[in-house]
Amino acid sequence: QQQVKQSPQSLIVQKGGISIINCAYENTAFDYFPWYQQFPGKGPALLIAIRPDVSEKKEGRFTISFNKSAKQFSLHIMDSQPGDSATYFCAAHQGGSEKLVFGKGTKLTVNP
């Protein structure tokens, strides 16, 4: 059972375009939602995170939109660059534990 569903599986965007990755969850005990960026052969690195009492968070070109009632959140990458090409994972922290539950990942390719 996939607790955090992530889509699309892969995404190709032209340089300067907007990349959008979506995640959905069912467990209302999730209380913190980070996004991680992973380059080949490397470990995941925290990109940006949001708590469910906030509907949007922006850091530079990266924005998280959060819809608590729909149990959905998304990552928007504005002005996408070839250096953004990586695999992106959404995750959710399970309240009362120390677990992070990850989506399956989205492989983003930004063409020059």
Place this chain on the structure above:
Amino acid sequence: NAGVMQNPRHLVRRRGQEARLRCSPMKGHSHVYWYRQLPEEGLKFMVYLQKENIIDESGMPKERFSAEFPKEGPSILRIQQVVRGDSAAYFCASSPVASGNTDTQYFGPGTRLTVL
């Protein structure tokens, strides 16, 4: 300030052998987490440890897998009698306190285990 360190980065074992994966958390971090990543999959939580204590091992397979975080030295994930299905990338993360929803987990580069 060195990040989370894992070694070896690549490990090849034959079926039935033992695999030992090491993780040194970031300086000042006393909480360690292990995750497994299968090809084309997200990371799956395995175990959460503090110094000398296993706090949550709900993601660990019941047999052959064990983890420890001794008072001195790195955290060790041990897999006995490895099988081909154990081939995966194993990531360690650390945090200064229980990460909860106020802090984050910092990941190491991973150990890629291949079982022949």
